[in-house]
Amino acid sequence: MKNILIVLLFGFYSLAISANFDEKLTIDNLVDEYKTYSLAYCIEENYKKMGIDFKQLPYKDITLGFIDTDMGVGFGFNTQPTNVLDEYIEMKTGHFYQPAHKEGDMSSVNLVIYHCAHFYESQELKDFLKKQIPLRMQKN
Numbered sequence: 001m002k003n004i005l006i007v008l009l010f011g012f013y014s015l016a017i018s019a020n021f022d023e024k025l026t027i028d029n030l031v032d033e034y035k036t037y038s039l040a041y042c043i044e045e046n047y048k049k050m051g052i053d054f055k056q057l058p059y060k061d062i063t064l065g066f067i068d069t070d071m072g073v074g075f076g077f078n079t080q081p082t083n084v085l086d087e088y089i090e091m092k093t094g095h096f097y098q099p100a101h102k103e104g105d106m107s108s109v110n111l112v113i114y115h116c117a118h119f120y121e122s123q124e125l126k127d128f129l130k131k132q133i134p135l136r137m138q139k140n
Contacts, residue, residue, distance in 0.1 A: 025071060027130065027133055027134065030071075030072060030073065030129075030133050031126060031129045031130055031133065033067050033071050033072060034067065034072060034085065034129050034133065035120050035125060035126065035129065036063070036067060036120075037063070037064055037067040037068060037072070037085070038085070038089050038119065038120060038125055038129075039116055039117065039119070039120040040061070040063040040064055040067075041064060041086060041089045042089055042093040042096065042112075042115075042116035042119055042120070043112060043113060043116050044061075044064070045089070045090065045093070045094065046093065046094070046096045046097040046110075046112045046116070047097070047112065049094075049097040050097050050110075050112075073133055073136040073137050074136070075132075075136060084132060085129075085132065088128060088132075089119075092119060092124075092125075093115065093116060093119050096110065096111070096112045096115040096116060097110055097112055098110060
């Protein structure tokens with residue numbers, strides 16, 4: 001009974017949030033939303049590799065789930081442990097946590113947020129999303 005109540009409350013919460021979006025999301029809108037998703041994923045995953053798991057903090061950021069579930073096309077809704085978008089982001093950005101230089105003063109610093117922001121702005125990401133979003137929409 002408790003589980004049913006939790007599911008219903010989450011459903012109503014999602015519905016209430018979704019109701020705030022009056023305009024129908026176009027491909028361009030979804031590309032913009034998934035660029036934000038990609039930025040958040042890039043930062044979260046690289047920080048996790050450095051020992052900081054955002055999901056273990058007292059306050060949880062739900063950006064990824066909000067975009068993919070409530071606003072998006074559900075790249076995460078499959079039976080695989082990962083999805084094509086997360087795999088792409090990992091392939092392109094999974095090394096950003098590594099130090100900028102192998103030796104010297106810069107051997108203990110990186111540019112995670114800087115590189116993730118550049119990835120967010122890249123034409124390559126935009127082109128990938130413009131190709132993948134319509135494909136995912138056909139599957140739904």
